[in-house]
Amino acid sequence: MLANMKRQSGVWLEEFFYQPHEGRTYRRLSQPSRQLILDRNATLRQIPGAVRDLSFGRLALTIPLEDLETIRDKYPDLRSKDPEIKRRAWHAFIASSESLPYRVA
Secondary structure, eight states, rough: OOOOEEETTTTTEEEEEEETTTEEEEEEOOOTTTHHHHHHHHHHSSSSSSSOOBTTTTOOOOOOOHHHHHHHOGGGGGSSSSSSHHHHHHHHHHHHHSGGGGBBO
């Protein structure tokens, strides 16, 4: 019988839960550094000039991998193979209030 178990695998923390009444084991992935990334984003937003514009662009978002999958599921155009569709989807997401925790400036 598999008891509840945790295992670090790269940036992911895998947790396995056995449900005896179902006879099934479930796996949950989480990113332990998620809150650190969000806290860093909040700090960067409070410091004017912390993120510099470069000649070819600027850093707009830092998204934990755990959240990125959820965002891509909610906005399927972010997975588009067409670069123009993907670009428009990212611009729309960045303009939305939902992107606030991920903004660095």
